[in-house]
Amino acid sequence: MLDAAGKKVVVVGGGDTAMDCVRTAVRQGAKSVTCLYRRDRKNMPGSAREVANAEEEGVIFEWLAAPKAVLGDAARAAGLRVARMELGEADATGRRAPVEIPGGECDLDADMVIKALGFEPEDLPHMFGEPALKTTARGTLRVNPQTLETSLAGVYAAGDIVRGASLVVWAIRDGRVAAAAIAAQLKLAAQPIAAE
Amino acid sequence: MLKFISRERETPAKRDPGARARDFGEIYKAFAKDRAAAQASRCSQCGVPFCVDHCPLGNDIPDWLKLVAEDRLEEAYAVSSATNNMPEVCGRICPQDRLCEGSCVIEQSGHGTVTIGSVEQYITETAWEKGWIKPLRPAHERTQSVGIIGAGPAGLAAAEELRRDGFQVKVYDRHDRAGGLLIYGIPNFKLEKQVVTRRTDYLEDSGVEFAPNFEIGRDATLNELQAQHDAVLIATGVYKARDLVCPGGGNQGVIAALDYLIASNRKGLDASGRGCGDARRGR
Known part of the structure; x- marks a missing residue:
């Protein structure tokens, strides 16, 4: 089921993960690979280099296109109903929000539909059995921005679970910041500074 | 250094789309030594290196570019790895166009950015190859x-x-x-x-x-x-x-x-x- 060989694949989303999926599908021998993104090329969150590489490898991009419904039955996708979009007014973040063009929808054949719409944090306080571990409204862990220490003393957090989905290079940075804070704290605990 | 005036920006060769779509091998070929040095020497050693500011790790990019141009690779690796735990990974997958390379001063002046990521990858691959990367042996073992x-x-x-x-x-x-x-x-x-x-x-x-x-x-x-x-x-x-x-x-x-x-x-x-x-x- 997770192999694209011989299939018509549609990937929904425009980030780096979507690019990884379309290019993997090409290499698995998919019959066709289409990427659906609701904004245009200029407003894609993914790296322009990766989009160019995907295009060279034969991926078809449907810009300004958003899924309206997954066709087929509950167990198997048979296609997508796609709405045509245009870029409307800028939203609060300054990005122009995609708005549907009425009557512009069409159907796209697909044996395999992949959603690459981004990632959210899991419910760590629940998974870890630790309700005292505080999270933000987004579900990421709440930390002291200087030390990356969480609401639990001696427990630190770094990378995407604090930042939300981001780049590897930011994760490395966070790991280094947390390591420095942990080392400083543990050295102090091992050898307390004498009271004056 | 400052060769950006006479030397064009070059990126490592990419494999042919038809061939690369049939396997899962990396698509970019690595820089050879002379090309890495030549490309590194395009750095203008500008006074306010925005590439450093726009690197989340604050990598000392102009410093290691200069060391590569001078064929002082072991020192280049020491400088590069001082701020980054896996430079060969970042060199491959960072969106350099949005970070260091996108803010490179000579990119802003229309000469085309220094190919920072590819040089970074080259430095660390060389370090692995030459055996400069050795397992850590901390001078002092802590019990914590x-x-x-x-x-x-x-x-x-x-x-x-x-x-x-x-x-x-x-x-x-x-x-x-x-x-x-x-x-x-x-x-x-x-x-x-x-x-x-x-x-x-x-x-x-x-x-x-x-x-x-x-x-x-x-x-x-x-x-x-x-x-x-x-x-x-x-x-x-x-x-x-x-x-x-x-x-x-x-x-x-x-x-x-x-x-x-x-x-x-x-x-x-x-x-x-x-x-x-x-x-x-x-x-």
């Missing part, structure tokens, strides 16, 4: 230990820094291999898995302990981990796929990107017959 949950880039970077400082480090991960999204998320054609396992092997040789197939909440509570270690670092990443909100969006036939990528990467790794940490346990 740190438990790290998650063997992705954040967890691995922290593990190396703490181990360098002499702490005892144990990295827990729910997957059967270390590396997190570097191993199971990013496909081979962008980052060959041997590049990641080389790093995790190096950490293991440096004394970092790995506990794969270990899930907090199932195999131990967070509380138990706190009791075992002097500090705990949570670096689990974000794994929950955002849903497709439309009729049929919840159908079984709709596959989450990460499930798809993990299955594909796993196939490649199993075929190559060797993981890291876990697989080396039998030595």
Whole structure:
């Protein structure tokens, strides 16, 4: 089921993960690979280099296109109903929000539909059995921005679970910041500074 | 240096699209020595290097570019690795166009940026090849230990820094291999898995302990981990796929990107017959 060989694949989303999926599908021998993104090329969150590489490898991009419904039955996708979009007014973040063009929808054949719409944090306080571990409204862990220490003393957090989905290079940075804070704290605990 | 006036920007050659679409090998060829030096010498050594500001790690890019141009590669590696735990990974997968290269001063002046990422990769690949990267042997072993949950880039970077400082480090991960999204998320054609396992092997040789197939909440509570270690670092990443909100969006036939990528990467790794940490346990 997770192999694209011989299939018509549609990937929904425009980030780096979507690019990884379309290019993997090409290499698995998919019959066709289409990427659906609701904004245009200029407003894609993914790296322009990766989009160019995907295009060279034969991926078809449907810009300004958003899924309206997954066709087929509950167990198997048979296609997508796609709405045509245009870029409307800028939203609060300054990005122009995609708005549907009425009557512009069409159907796209697909044996395999992949959603690459981004990632959210899991419910760590629940998974870890630790309700005292505080999270933000987004579900990421709440930390002291200087030390990356969480609401639990001696427990630190770094990378995407604090930042939300981001780049590897930011994760490395966070790991280094947390390591420095942990080392400083543990050295102090091992050898307390004498009271004056 | 300052060769940007007479020397054009060059990027490493890319494999032909038809050929590369048939396998999972990396698509960019590595810089050869003379080309890396030639491209590094295009750096203008400007007074206010925006590339450094726009690097989350604050990498001292102009310094190591100058060292590469002067064929002082071992020093270049020392400078590059002082701020980055895996420069060969960043060189391959960072969106340089949005970070260092996008803010390069000669890019702004219309000459085309220095190809920073490719030179960064070249430096560290050379360092591995020449044996300049040796397992850590901390001058002073500390008895205190740190438990790290998650063997992705954040967890691995922290593990190396703490181990360098002499702490005892144990990295827990729910997957059967270390590396997190570097191993199971990013496909081979962008980052060959041997590049990641080389790093995790190096950490293991440096004394970092790995506990794969270990899930907090199932195999131990967070509380138990706190009791075992002097500090705990949570670096689990974000794994929950955002849903497709439309009729049929919840159908079984709709596959989450990460499930798809993990299955594909796993196939490649199993075929190559060797993981890291876990697989080396039998030595």
